[in-house]
Amino acid sequence: MTETVMTQIQSTSAKAVTKKSKGFGFLVPVCSLLASVLLWEGIVRFFSVPVYILPPPSSIFHTAIAQHQYLLKHAISTSWAIFLGFVWAFAIGIPLATVMTFSASLRRAIYPLLIVAQVLPKVALAPLFIVWFGFGMFPKVVMTFLIALFPIVIDTLAGLSTVRPESLMLLRSMGATRWQSFWKVRLPTALPHIFSGLKIAMTFAVVGAIVAEFVASDSGLGYVLVDARANLDMVMVFAAIIWLIVLGFLFFLAVELAERLFVKGSSHRRSQELGAGL
Amino acid sequence: MSLVLAATNESALIDLRAVAKTYETDTGPVHALARVDLKIKRGEFVSLLGPSGCGKTTLMSLIAGLATPSEGEVRIDDMSIRSPYTNLGIVFQNAELLDWRTAIQNIMLQIEIRGLDVKTYLPIARKLLAQVGLKEFENKYPDELSGGMKQRVALCRALIHDPEILLMDEPFGALDAMTRDQMNADLQRIWMQSKKTAILVTHSIDEAVFMSDRVIVMSARPASVVEDLQIDLPRPRSLDVRDTPEFNEYTAHLRARFKALGVFSND
Numbered sequence A: 001m002t003e004t005v006m007t008q009i010q011s012t013s014a015k016a017v018t019k020k021s022k023g024f025g026f027l028v029p030v031c032s033l034l035a036s037v038l039l040w041e042g043i044v045r046f047f048s049v050p051v052y053i054l055p056p057p058s059s060i061f062h063t064a065i066a067q068h069q070y071l072l073k074h075a076i077s078t079s080w081a082i083f084l085g086f087v088w089a090f091a092i093g094i095p096l097a098t099v100m101t102f103s104a105s106l107r108r109a110i111y112p113l114l115i116v117a118q119v120l121p122k123v124a125l126a127p128l129f130i131v132w133f134g135f136g137m138f139p140k141v142v143m144t145f146l147i148a149l150f151p152i153v154i155d156t157l158a159g160l161s162t163v164r165p166e167s168l169m170l171l172r173s174m175g176a177t178r179w180q181s182f183w184k185v186r187l188p189t190a191l192p193h194i195f196s197g198l199k200i201a202m203t204f205a206v207v208g209a210i211v212a213e214f215v216a217s218d219s220g221l222g223y224v225l226v227d228a229r230a231n232l233d234m235v236m237v238f239a240a241i242i243w244l245i246v247l248g249f250l251f252f253l254a255v256e257l258a259e260r261l262f263v264k265g266s267s268h269r270r271s272q273e274l275g276a277g278l
Numbered sequence B: 001m002s003l004v005l006a007a008t009n010e011s012a013l014i015d016l017r018a019v020a021k022t023y024e025t026d027t028g029p030v031h032a033l034a035r036v037d038l039k040i041k042r043g044e045f046v047s048l049l050g051p052s053g054c055g056k057t058t059l060m061s062l063i064a065g066l067a068t069p070s071e072g073e074v075r076i077d078d079m080s081i082r083s084p085y086t087n088l089g090i091v092f093q094n095a096e097l098l099d100w101r102t103a104i105q106n107i108m109l110q111i112e113i114r115g116l117d118v119k120t121y122l123p124i125a126r127k128l129l130a131q132v133g134l135k136e137f138e139n140k141y142p143d144e145l146s147g148g149m150k151q152r153v154a155l156c157r158a159l160i161h162d163p164e165i166l167l168m169d170e171p172f173g174a175l176d177a178m179t180r181d182q183m184n185a186d187l188q189r190i191w192m193q194s195k196k197t198a199i200l201v202t203h204s205i206d207e208a209v210f211m212s213d214r215v216i217v218m219s220a221r222p223a224s225v226v227e228d229l230q231i232d233l234p235r236p237r238s239l240d241v242r243d244t245p246e247f248n249e250y251t252a253h254l255r256a257r258f259k260a261l262g263v264f265s266n267d
Helices: A004-021 A027-046 A057-066 A068-101 A102-119 A120-134 A135-162 A165-173 A178-216 A219-231 A234-262 A266-275 B003-010 B058-061 B103-114 B118-131 B145-161 B176-193 B205-211 B239-243 B244-262
Strands: B012-026 B028-040 B045-049 B071-078 B088-091 B166-169 B199-202 B216-217 B223-231
Touching: A027 A057, A057 A068, A057 A234, A068 A102, A068 A135, A068 A178, A068 A219, A068 A234, A102 A135, A120 A135, A120 A178, A135 A178, A165 A178, A165 B088, A165 B145, A178 A219, A178 A234, A178 B103, A219 A234, B012 B058, B028 B058, B028 B071, B028 B223, B045 B058, B045 B205, B058 B071, B058 B088, B058 B166, B058 B199, B088 B145, B103 B118, B103 B145, B118 B145, B145 B166, B145 B176, B199 B205, B205 B239, B205 B244, B216 B244, B223 B244, B239 B244
Parallel strands: B045 B199, B045 B216, B088 B166, B166 B199
Antiparallel strands: B012 B028, B012 B071, B216 B223
């Protein structure tokens, strides 16, 4: 009886694995992407659209590669802003959410501030940042931090409260300290939520860094965008956008990889489902 | 001195003295438990039987020291319980396995939290898994296990540190009838080997009679003990015992009792 159940389970899981590895599912999005680029190229050439309105993808890719030294220099500047802002948001957001989980009064004190900081259009702050922090890296990092903080805190907060009361009772019956309960059960339970927050925060962080560079910077891909547009160099605008897409994608991938490393078992699939909303 | 102590322990390992519990909620106080007196001997298998939501679980958390009584006193081994009593293992209705840990890692959580030596207990965990027929499954994650398998792992986790007391809160309530029968038989076997003092919270009359030395019948909320029924069926009991007239006499008696309490109002 148990034997048959075992083999059944093994065979179904084996089936699922072969199904997954056989799939050529990734070909479909690659094809649709290629098709849309070709369509774009065709339309621009067929209707002879002027380059300063919409350049053809071929010249955009050419510039994106030919000007790589210039673009790379600015991409590194933007990357630092994204990275530092995100790390700060992470380093402050997770403890903040933890404190808010355990203290109702602190939660009531911090929550409205957080909401205000979130609904306030951060772009409106950018000119102020010039006054306060001048040009350079610091205002960019502050902007990125402010934008990335909210999703991290909110999702960590939600994640830390998903733990089942029975799980905590079980831990107490083992004589666990509050710290052990947090470290062994509450935090790992929250991880899928935390990672879905981190993914959103990472995409926001890219936006935050670019917005800051639009307004108050003399370096970075955001600055390249503004500068090229002022010179009506549309090819460079689009080349910078291509670099931004690649940059954002790489940062997102980094979070995704970290997730695969830290989230195990079925909670991995759960976090994938949560992340599917993106 | 120690002889005298042993004698008193023999009389009652767990001693509930006029225990009552009232919860304060937003909508006013809820009387979960009304004055329960109960003594459980060392090595005894006792079932707490009653309708759902009657405060059986409350009683269990009071024994585990996870809640404190509003009135009265819980004593284990002649010590008053005011904080979590840790010389026990608990099995809940949902196995409460951690998704990100394999079967064996879930069992070893008990050892890690208690700060016991992992190397010493790893072979014991494997032995327990083999005893419940899950030898091949030690590296499986919970979502790769069936409901019955998860509960077996939870049982191993509750036993690995060799506790004095085993508490089970409707452990098989979410399982299908056939798996449940198998689990009952397995649990009896494991209990007879380990000789733990076991408390089983259940709302299945058959399960209570099959498993127990004593069935404590509880009324609806606020819960109190209505009857304390001794089950004198020889052990080991095979599943066939449920077809004997002696067994059915017990279950019929308990069913009549619940009917009188108004639990079954349909007929």
